[in-house]
Amino acid sequence: MSYIGYAKAGANVYNGQRIVRVCFWWTQAGRRSATTRANATFSGGSWYASGEVRSTFNDSLDTYAPQTVFNIQTSRIDPRG
Numbered sequence: 001m002s003y004i005g006y007a008k009a010g011a012n013v014y015n016g017q018r019i020v021r022v023c024f025w026w027t028q029a030g031r032r033s034a035t036t037r038a039n040a041t042f043s044g045g046s047w048y049a050s051g052e053v054r055s056t057f058n059d060s061l062d063t064y065a066p067q068t069v070f071n072i073q074t075s076r077i078d079p080r081g
Contacts, residue, residue: 006053007022007038007053009050010040018079023036023073024036024055029065033055
């Protein structure tokens with residue numbers, strides 16, 4: 001069984017903060033996947049959304065396998081700065 005994750009840094013403003021990076025990874029019983037990142041870009045005085053990024057993580061179908069955890073982190077900035 002595999003999990004599939006997607007991310008896109010929209011460069012949009014949410015709760016007064018501009019979302020400029022989205023990172024995600026999986027952890028399970030001491031295993032950790034590589035971190036997948038989506039970065040918005042700034043060019044010519046404007047912010048632009050990133051492309052969509054995708055990653056997978058292989059899991060076990062064993063009923064007693066440790067829980068797999070999806071982790072996500074965003075980087076935000078003041079949109080007025």
